[in-house]
Amino acid sequence: MDRGRDVQSPPAQGGAAFLADAMLARLARWLRTLGCDTLLEPQRPDRELVAIAACEDRVLLTRDRHLVAFLRPAKVFIPASDVPLEQLAEVVAHCALPAPTELFTRCLVCNAPLRAATAEEAAAHVPPTVQGSPDPVRRCPGCGRVYWQGSHTRRMREALWRALPEWAP
Known part of the structure; x- marks a missing residue:
């Protein structure tokens, strides 16, 4: 099984929904920054994660090769990198995600629009x-969290443009 490759399904197109396991919590937040619907269920057992991903047609994001080998999720992606922004670039490339028209449209904590x-x-x-x-x-x-444009969002944008230079304005 190759790391950094979709194990069992063709790449999802733009608008893909994701479910990240506990190992990829920081990746989940970066995907939410892009506006991607990304669930994070750190307390759920592996079997439940696979069931939720299948039921909701989500790409399961994990680095747990054992989970993939034994539970065989229908849509799964295993990022090769340990670095969250590099993982984000891998997911964007693999799933052919289009550049968002606007950032910060989802809650970084709970995923709600x-x-x-x-x-x-x-x-x-x-x-x-x-x-x-x-x-x-x-x-x-x-x-109930409130979001506004501040120095934190400026730093996040700069980090995104370094990770995804083709999207930089």
Whole structure:
């Protein structure tokens, strides 16, 4: 079984949904940054992960070769790298994911699609220096986290462009 290759299925096209195991939690967050629907179920046993991936037509992302060999998930990808941003580049290339039109549209914690924050939510949760900014403020309907464009998102964008230079503006 080759690492870094889809073991049993053809590459998923853009819009693929993913399920990452506990070993790939950081990869899951980077995929969410790109707007990819990426579940992370670190407490679930391997059999349940495979069942969820099959039931929801998700690509299982794992580095657990034993899981792949014995449970044979229908759609699986084993990143070769240990480095999360290199893993992200592998997934993007393998699944032929298109460059997103916008980043930070999913909650990095719970995976829910973000919605625009109300003016009251923004005023209550973002620093005063951000409140007059034209950049969007978003809120997660799942866990309630609030997201805005700040130095953290600038650093994340820079890291993404280094990992995926073909997507850099």
